[in-house]
Amino acid sequence: MKCALCSKEAVIYLPYAGSSFCESHFTERFERVVKKEVRDQIRFRSNSGRISVALSGGKDSSVTLYSVASILGKRKNVTVTAFTVDEGIRGYRDRSIETARKLCSSLGIDHEVISYSEVFDTTMDDQVIAGLNGKSPCAICGPMRRQLINMAADRTGSDYVALGMNSDDIAQSVLMNVSRGDLDRLIRMAPHRASIPGLIPRVTPLRSLSEREVLLYAMLKEIPHDSGWCPYYSQAQRNLFRSVIDQIEEKYPGSKLAMGKMQVEVRKAVFQEKEISIDRCRKCGMPSSSELCSVCRNSGAA
Numbered sequence: 268m269k270c271a272l273c274s275k276e277a278v279i280y281l282p283y284a285g286s287s288f289c290e291s292h293f294t295e296r297f298e299r300v301v302k303k304e305v306r307d308q309i310r311f312r313s314n315s316g317r318i319s320v321a322l323s324g325g326k327d328s329s330v331t332l333y334s335v336a337s338i339l340g341k342r343k344n345v346t347v348t349a350f351t352v353d354e355g356i357r358g359y360r361d362r363s364i365e366t367a368r369k370l371c372s373s374l375g376i377d378h379e380v381i382s383y384s385e386v387f388d389t390t391m392d393d394q395v396i397a398g399l400n401g402k403s404p405c406a407i408c409g410p411m412r413r414q415l416i417n418m419a420a421d422r423t424g425s426d427y428v429a430l431g432m433n434s435d436d437i438a439q440s441v442l443m444n445v446s447r448g449d450l451d452r453l454i455r456m457a458p459h460r461a462s463i464p465g466l467i468p469r470v471t472p473l474r475s476l477s478e479r480e481v482l483l484y485a486m487l488k489e490i491p492h493d494s495g496w497c498p499y500y501s502q503a504q505r506n507l508f509r510s511v512i513d514q515i516e517e518k519y520p521g522s523k524l525a526m527g528k529m530q531v532e533v534r535k536a537v538f539q540e541k542e543i544s545i546d547r548c549r550k551c552g553m554p555s556s557s558e559l560c561s562v563c564r565n566s567g568a569a
């Protein structure tokens with residue numbers, strides 16, 4: 268298999284592009300795609316600002332930090348920082364925090380840890396032992412993590428917070444929201460442009476690149492990342508959507524990207540029709556689309 272652009276041996280075949288690429292043309296293409304996303308999604312006022320990367324230590328967020336640092340880090344008036352949310356999962360998060368620290372120090376990026384124990388006075392290990400109020404671990408953890416991502420970005424005065432979502436993640440979320448008929452959730456997906464007070468806009472620089480590409484890029488660039496899985500990962504539902512999406516993509520290459528693009532298009536169309544508003548949780552005051560935020564609802568607050 269030869270590269271479509273030169274005579275070298277290819278390292279990857281991308282069905283949706285209908286081409287194979289050698290190492291240097293693959294990385295060149297990858298970086299061009301990320302650069303375009305960064306340019307489209309991030310607009311600093313007066314060309315100065317701050318962006319924080321939510322760094323779990325996994326391949327996606329590690330590549331996101333590496334890319335954002337190399338694209339924006341050189342700009343004079345732009346500061347790139349990173350943080351890791353510590354859910355309190357022994358044997359898993361403690362390891363990936365170390366990996367995250369190493370990556371940040373090698374890139375010269377400030378790194379902070381924000382933890383469930385410090386903010387919510389609990390850990391995921393404790394929650395699991397306590398029985399999770401009968402919910403799945405991810406249903407409890409997700410809203411807490413989202414709040415801490417926002418809080419950490421807010422604390423550092425960031426204009427944007429970057430997440431590691433790739434085109435596989437985006438397509439899965441789109442289909443999940445569509446199949447639930449949840450239009451509000453669909454249009455609230457990142458990337459966000461408008462800044463709502465108290466809610467830092469989330470951006471997704473890797474949204475047009477597949478999981479395979481992100482993994483290969485991480486390996487070729489030797490970007491340190493942790494490949495461990497959360498021991499509580501039990502999103503049977505997401506796994507079903509993953510396999511359905513993979514089957515669709517195999518038969519109709521480009522479907523994943525198309526779903527991500529459609530989400531952005533739907534949002535544009537809806538925004539012309541209705542104003543989206545974010546309120547605050549009556550109990551804890553965090554940004555919330557309903558009277559009580561998901562964290563307070565999950566903890567049984569009235």
Ligand SMILES: [Zn+2]
Pocket residue numbers: 270271272273274275288289290291292
């Ligand atoms: Zn080539």
Ligand SMILES: [Zn+2]
Pocket residue numbers: 548549550551552553559560561562563564
């Ligand atoms: Zn709340």
